[in-house]
Amino acid sequence: MNSSVLPRALLFDLDGTLVDTAPDLARATNALRVHHGLSELPFEVIREQVSNGGSALVTLALGLAMEDTGHSLAREFLLEAYARNVAAESRVFPGLDALLTAWHSTTRGWGIVTNKPRAYADPLIEALGLTPGALLCADDLPVKKPDPEPLWEAARRLDIAPDDCWYIGDHLRDMQAARAAGMTAVAVGYGYIEKEQDYRQWPADMWFDTPQDLVAELLRPTHEMENTACRIPGD
Numbered sequence: 001m002n003s004s005v006l007p008r009a010l011l012f013d014l015d016g017t018l019v020d021t022a023p024d025l026a027r028a029t030n031a032l033r034v035h036h037g038l039s040e041l042p043f044e045v046i047r048e049q050v051s052n053g054g055s056a057l058v059t060l061a062l063g064l065a066m067e068d069t070g071h072s073l074a075r076e077f078l079l080e081a082y083a084r085n086v087a088a089e090s091r092v093f094p095g096l097d098a099l100l101t102a103w104h105s106t107t108r109g110w111g112i113v114t115n116k117p118r119a120y121a122d123p124l125i126e127a128l129g130l131t132p133g134a135l136l137c138a139d140d141l142p143v144k145k146p147d148p149e150p151l152w153e154a155a156r157r158l159d160i161a162p163d164d165c166w167y168i169g170d171h172l173r174d175m176q177a178a179r180a181a182g183m184t185a186v187a188v189g190y191g192y193i194e195k196e197q198d199y200r201q202w203p204a205d206m207w208f209d210t211p212q213d214l215v216a217e218l219l220r221p222t223h224e225m226e227n228t229a230c231r232i233p234g235d
Helices: 020-033 043-047 054-060 071-083 096-105 118-127 149-158 170-183 211-219
Strands: 008-010 109-113 134-136 165-169 184-188 207-209
Touching: 008 149, 020 043, 020 054, 020 071, 043 054, 054 071, 071 118, 096 109, 096 211, 109 149, 118 134, 134 149, 149 165, 149 170, 165 170, 170 184, 184 211, 207 211
Parallel strands: 008 109, 008 165, 109 134, 165 184, 184 207
Antiparallel strands: none
8 A cells, every 4th residue: 555645535434434423322322321210321431332333332321232132122212312313413523524525626536334324324414414426334235344345335336446445444344344345444543442442453554543634644735745644563
């Protein structure tokens, strides 16, 4: 991977990478807690689990594993609460909206590949005014990340070869999917990462601590770009 060459397309994970959805998901999680007579959890505790999906939030909220009686019903309650307000407080991470505007102006493509079901992704993206050239959700294909097929399908819809794409994400499975798809794997440390995890140990090609760092790298003119992303020595 040559970081001095801009990709022809950017593909983003959604929750925790492109959009900060944690406030709305935290509200739904705490609504589930209150429904069961429990006190609300601190926002930061919930934030760490957002990228792990609704089932993980149910486990966090009520201590119910997926196979436990009541888990499915609790998950349904949580998702219904979330669906009522998918974009009340969710926002594109700072600087990424300007990046996407600039990216459009260069006629380069961009898309979203998420494990979020389309029923929640579509209204969120519409509310935020995002216009990805490709959107692949959890229920669009028989498989989802870390399988590479959703990333390949997004590249096909953008008519761009996988090795001309960056896939940007905040979870280990995102890096696994990107590597399997033959894309440049870009890990971001500002997303929903559990405290015990070190995102710099993920099998990525590039690592960025903040959205501003990512934007600066992508908006730097090609002839001025330097290898400023963190790398594992010898990688």
